[in-house]
Amino acid sequence: MRTHWTVAMAAVPLALATTLAVAQPDAAPRSADGRRFLAQPLIKDLYVADPSAHVFNGRLYIYPSHDVDAGIPDDDLGSQYAMHDYRVLSMARPGGPVTVHPLAIDVKDIPWASKQTWAPDAAYKNGVYYLYMPARDKDGVFRIGVATSRSPVGPFKAEPEPIRGSYSIDPAVFSDSDGQSYMYFGGIWGGQLQRWASGSYDPAAGDTDLRQDDKPALSAKVARLTPDMKQFAEPPRDVQIVDAAGKPILGGDHERRFFEASWMFKRGGRYYFTYSTGDTHLLNYAIGDNPYGPFRYTGHILSPVQGWTSHHSIVQFRKRWWLFYHDTQLSNKNHLRSAKMTELFFNADGTIKPIDPFTD
Numbered sequence: 319m320r321t322h323w324t325v326a327m328a329a330v331p332l333a334l335a336t337t338l339a340v341a342q343p344d345a346a347p348r349s350a351d352g353r354r355f356l357a358q359p360l361i362k363d364l365y366v367a368d369p370s371a372h373v374f375n376g377r378l379y380i381y382p383s384h385d386v387d388a389g390i391p392d393d394d395l396g397s398q399y400a401m402h403d404y405r406v407l408s409m410a411r412p413g414g415p416v417t418v419h420p421l422a423i424d425v426k427d428i429p430w431a432s433k434q435t436w437a438p439d440a441a442y443k444n445g446v447y448y449l450y451m452p453a454r455d456k457d458g459v460f461r462i463g464v465a466t467s468r469s470p471v472g473p474f475k476a477e478p479e480p481i482r483g484s485y486s487i488d489p490a491v492f493s494d495s496d497g498q499s500y501m502y503f504g505g506i507w508g509g510q511l512q513r514w515a516s517g518s519y520d521p522a523a524g525d526t527d528l529r530q531d532d533k534p535a536l537s538a539k540v541a542r543l544t545p546d547m548k549q550f551a552e553p554p555r556d557v558q559i560v561d562a563a564g565k566p567i568l569g570g571d572h573e574r575r576f577f578e579a580s581w582m583f584k585r586g587g588r589y590y591f592t593y594s595t596g597d598t599h600l601l602n603y604a605i606g607d608n609p610y611g612p613f614r615y616t617g618h619i620l621s622p623v624q625g626w627t628s629h630h631s632i633v634q635f636r637k638r639w640w641l642f643y644h645d646t647q648l649s650n651k652n653h654l655r656s657a658k659m660t661e662l663f664f665n666a667d668g669t670i671k672p673i674d675p676f677t678d
């Protein structure tokens with residue numbers, strides 16, 4: 319059975335770590351088109367999106383984007399997503415109070431970055447927590463940087479330069495059971511992945527018209543990280559998503575091709591690469607037998623939410639699996655999103671039971 323929670327709205331000084339009360343029965347709010355939401359926002363006093371969840375020391379930490387309203391109209395490049403800082407959420411148990419921690423880092427403290435601190439991720443190794451942050455550099459090119467802290471909630475100190483050879487958006491760092499860590503990343507359209515198709519940055523490569531409908535779709539990238547977790551240990555490789563016959567998914571296959579929002583988890587010895595299809599608003603998964611793939615397209619995880627973007631993470635916590643995602647329930651504006659969580663269930667063969675974010 320799926321359970322839903324809501325967290326009471328509270329006016330709080332955001333400079334302080336704040337534990338927000340309290341699990342309440344769902345009052346069944348409805349979407350703009352009248353459907354009942356499956357789950358309720360984790361918090362209501364900040365807009366947070368792109369939730370990357372991890373369990374550190376038995377507590378659940380969520381590393382989201384912090385959405386703000388900069389008054390920028392929606393466009394296909396995502397200019398309206400004008401975020402400039404990060405804050406971490408945490409909870410001791412699903413459905414329990416959510417703590418909103420103080421400022422983790424602001425773009426002004428990331429020496430190489432200029433704006434648009436988009437979907438982050440985090441990792442832990444040897445007493446250090448790593449926050450991976452995409453942002454536009456001073457030339458407007460998306461890069462990915464890292465910042466470190468001795469605390470999972472920061473404050474984080476940024477490295478002076480972005481990760482060498484990094485580009486585009488949406489880093490997701492996966493640490494395998496052998497101790498190796500890998501970064502998956504990339505996003506097309508506003509995420510600029512198409513501008514790197516030739517191997518170097520080509521601003522003329524277009525923004526949304528990728529001209530690849532009958533060619534293999536542009537791939538997310540994966541690179542093993544150096545032991546200090548701060549650089550790529552190798553040039554990024556393509557994350558190939560193939561169909562049941564082993565053929566690459568084509569660019570014109572908008573319901574299956576990669577768009578953005580990579581995630582990786584391992585279950586039963588198999589590697590699940592999960593991602594968003596962007597303009598068709600699905601979260602999908604593909605399964606491989608090693609961290610590099612290829613990954614066989616397997617199905618949908620989440621049908622479209624309210625709002626243009628769909629982004630997520632999947633984590634095991636206390637033996638149960640959880641999907642973190644976002645929607646625009648509180649604002650009905652694409653750039654002001656709220657993070658949610660719901661339980662994820664698997665079939666006996668390891669396939670995922672797809673989730674509808676609405677109950678009717």
Ligand code: FUB
Binds near residue numbers: 399579
């Ligand atoms: O939050 C900004 C961007 O929107 C993210 O990087 C994408 O994944 C999409 O959620």
